[in-house]
């Protein structure tokens with residue numbers, strides 16, 4: 001067996017579930033009682049910007065009250081101690097990886113705590129509401145939107161993600177349902193490259209059969225256990 005030097009970790013909503021942030025598919029396909037089409041698409045924003053802004057304002061405020069859990073802390077510890085390459089690719093728009101202390105984090109679906117000005121194309125750190133249409137701090141236009149990737153939009157930094165996957169010896173997927181592409185396809189890309197693959201999830205995900213190994217349980221237990229093992 002080749003020595004593991006480079007690791008890519010994909011995280012999804014399941015890693016933040018025990019911090020009190022709802023997963024996406026938990027409640028019968030609804031996301032906090034909204035259909036995805038009504039709040040997380042460019043079409044929804046064009047149709048009813050106030051509704052979409054309010055939905056994200058509530059979530060932006062809520063995540064600031066949440067705390068990282070033992071799974072985020074364990075990955076931050078791995079990030080601090082792992083000598084090889086490591087990239088935590090997260091589908092999450094919360095900032096719990098960073099608040100746990102991780103720095104090698106890539107937000108492929110954007111971040112709740114950033115606002116994107118569609119006039120000047122600058123992304124600014126943002127904690128306040130957007131529904132009252134505040135001006136962009138850079139150009140003054142009232143055209144800020146949440147800096148999150150909606151369904152139908154291109155995830156961020158795919159080149160960097162595929163480059164890391166090409167160099168990885170191990171691909172680990174944590175707390176993700178395997179339903180949202182392109183992230184759901186990373187395991188197949190990894191397998192084609194001969195990379196080892198491991199899934200850590202509460203239950204078997206849709207793409208579970210693609211993984212060489214699946215460990216099932218709450219992230220706050222199985223992630224620290226795996227990190228301890230890999231650091232031995």
Ligand code: NAD
Pocket residue numbers: 011012013014015016017018021022023024025026091092093094109174175176177178179180200201202203204205217218219220
């Ligand atoms: P998902 O909701 O589709 O799937 C979550 C997965 O996590 C499920 O397979 C579930 O079994 C598992 N899970 C639930 N609780 C768990 C726990 N305690 N420990 C381990 N696993 C657990 O989430 P997804 O695959 O990330 O896709 C949803 C999309 O919605 C993403 O693109 C993401 O951007 C967005 N989203 C983000 C957040 C966030 O930022 N925290 C929350 C909800 C949705």
